[in-house]
Amino acid sequence: MLTDILKQQLSQYLTLLVKPVVFTLDAGAGQNGEQTHAFLTEVAALSDKLTVQTGHLKRQPSFTIDLADGEPSGITFAGIPLGHEFESFVLALLQVSGHAPKMSAELRQRIEAIDEPLHFETFASLSCHNCPDVVQALNMMSVLNPKITHTMIEGGMYQAEAESRNIMAVPTVFLNGQEWHSGRATLAELVNLAVGQPAVAPVSTATQEQLYDVLIIGGGPAAGAAAVYAARKGLATAVVADHFGGQPLETVGIENLIGTDYVEGEQLMQQIQAQLTKYHVTLIDGQTVTALQPGSPVTVMLTGDNQLRAKTVIIATGAQWRQVGVPGETEFQNRGxxxxxxxxxxxxxxxxxxxxxxxxxxxxxxxxxxxxxxxxxxxxxxxxxxxxxxxxxxxxxxxxxxxxxxxxxxxxxxxxxxxxxxxxxxxxxxxxxxxxxxxxxQIGLTPNTNWLGDTVARNQHGEIIVDRSGATNATNVFAAGDCTDSAYKQIVIAMGAGATAALGAFDALVRQTAD
CATH class of the missing domain: 3.50.50.60 (FAD/NAD(P)-binding domain)
Structure with missing residues (x-):
């Protein structure tokens, strides 16, 4: 079931296990159970800190991941976590064994302070790019707080249950048996929802007081390219987005990126995010931009009455799937x-x-x-x-x-x-x-620009009008990518436009200094 390459990669991660871990499997009868048993057996054979035992669980097949001599972790996988959920499986193994989940101290304290039983179930598919963020977040909450449990349910294997619960989109999360959340979400957003607060990540006072040279709104390829080019010019650069990744996260394979035969969308954006870290770009994630005010500096308003300031701003908010606009489309979203x-x-x-x-x-x-x-x-x-x-x-x-x-x-x-x-x-x-x-x-894209109102000039399609340097008609405001009036919407074109806008912003900053 595991390829030789996957076994080799997994073996390297398993050397990081701190304490022995046990899989408790309820295989049930049938081929799915046999395959789940074979999967766990192959994994356990790669480390002497892993064992497999049988037990009785709610679903067959499913298995838990627990410390061999400790309290249950609360993490269950109903199905075989391959595909995009393989990373969720590996991270759960490491975290249960003793590796601390990566998060801020403040967020960890909030999770540990939850004092009521929260039993989460997430219906996911192995080909879903959005599901791992939710699965991994809820797994981390389970590891940190014994009152929280989480089960990842593979929708393809448990199709009958998905149908009985009227689930036609993933990820869909149930809390204590009631549908609770659908779609992508960050750990901070899920924690806020769990404790009854607005699903918006906090923005520190220091971040709000910082005056950036370049602030990029968006998290796709255009935003990433703009950030890399701006940071390499030595500019204080930040990216603000509801999530980093953009449209490529919904693209399985990219085969027209020059110089790269094939790359998955998620992998590409992970590589770009790693570059942002390398160049010390500030990533302000989990935020929704609601408006901007051009000027010197430009002020960017966020949900929750937070604000950011920058000498120049690059709008790279991309586009979203265009709707047909017929009766029933909105009513049956996520229901077919x-x-x-x-x-x-x-x-x-x-x-x-x-x-x-x-x-x-x-x-x-x-x-x-x-x-x-x-x-x-x-x-x-x-x-x-x-x-x-x-x-x-x-x-x-x-x-x-x-x-x-x-x-x-x-x-x-x-x-x-x-x-x-x-x-x-x-x-x-x-x-x-x-x-x-x-x-x-699948009828194309519509630009994510409605939030701008009349701040910058847009064409009849809602696309931001830019000149050859990426400048808009608003002072110190630039734009790039699928949210603009570029003739073609392609990743490679968005990247080039992001670089152009960054260079345009740099030129504008140089001229401000000269003046």
Whole structure:
């Protein structure tokens, strides 16, 4: 089950185990249980500090990770934590064995002070880029506080339970049996939610009083490139974002980054974040920017009445999935309407799904889903698909995929969850009905710029208008990436635009000094 490379990597981590750890397995009957037993047996064989024992647990198959001679950690994995959850598994092993979770002393104290039973369950998929942040955060809380427990439930293996609990998107977290949270979240945000406070990370007084040379708003490739270029110029640089990673976190494989044959989106952003650390860029994470006031300095307002100040600001807030805007889309979000096939696709195994959009994103989603779903229907508004020829050729080889062109989606229907989709065949003006369990919307992106209001000039699409140096029409404010009026939205282009905006900001700072 574990490849030789994975075994070698895991063996290196297992040398860091402090105290002996025991896996308590309830395999149950069937192939899933056999595979879980085989997984744990392979892992335990790599270290004499690991053992496997059997026991009775709530779900079969599942296993706990505990100190061999200590109190239970509260951590359970229901399923085999491979894919993106393998890191969660390794971190849980190390933390249970005695390695302190990485967090601030203040956050640790808040977790340890929780004085009521909190039993978390997180439905995740192994292909989800957003799930590990939540799983790892709740695992850390369980390690630090004996009143907290957490179970990661692999949605693909426990599809029947996911359906019975009406779960159609991951990560979805239950607290003490009640649905509690859905979507990406940081440790600080989850702790705030758990103690009944607003889900916003605190900003220190020192951070608010600091006057940065360059403050970058956003956490994607454009923001990362801008930060690296600004910091290398010797400028006091900070990045403020709700989370660092941006759109690449929802991209499994990137094969058009020049000089790099293949890299996963998450890996790319981890490498960029490591560069920010190398160049001493201040990362102000878990924040939502609500407004900015141009001037000297520029003032940036955050949720919770916090403010940041900088001599120049670069807006690199990227874009989000564009919505269809039909009845049922909002009502059934996370109940059959999804935007990330990599994250939520495993929940639709052997089901019928529709993909709205015939561009590269839509056809790539259909190809991915064809290996999971029973049937996939691609709906393209235009008369022909617009995806690259190589993708269209691949699509034609898939027997369980149909394509409907000139299809205008008119409604998404259901009863508590999606059961169908209605569209107009624009060629003959006939109304059509599809019986589907899920709808994946892949019709492009819309810029994350509504929060700006009239502060900077935007075009009719909401994109920020910039000049060749990345400058906006507002004093000391620059912009880069998918939130701007750049002709093409690509990672490599966003990176170049981020570098351009940083150089533009540097030039503006030099001129301020000269004046």
């Amino acid at each position: 309407v999804a935007y990330c096939p990599h994250c939520d696709g495993p929940l639709y195994r052997d089901k019928a799904v529709a993909v709205i959009g015939g561009g590269n994103s839509g056809v790539e989603a259909a190809i991915d889903l064809a290996g999971i779903a029973k049937h996939v229907t691609v709906l393209e508004f235009g008369a022909t698909l617009s995806a690259d020829a190589v993708l269209q050729q691949k699509l034609k080889t898939l027997a369980n995929v149909d394509v409907a062109t000139s299809a205008k989606t008119t409604a998404i229907t259901g009863d508590g969850r999606v059961t169908g989709l209605q569209y107009l065949n624009q060629a003959d003006q006939t109304a059509q009905q599809l019986n589907v369990d899920g709808v994946f919307v």
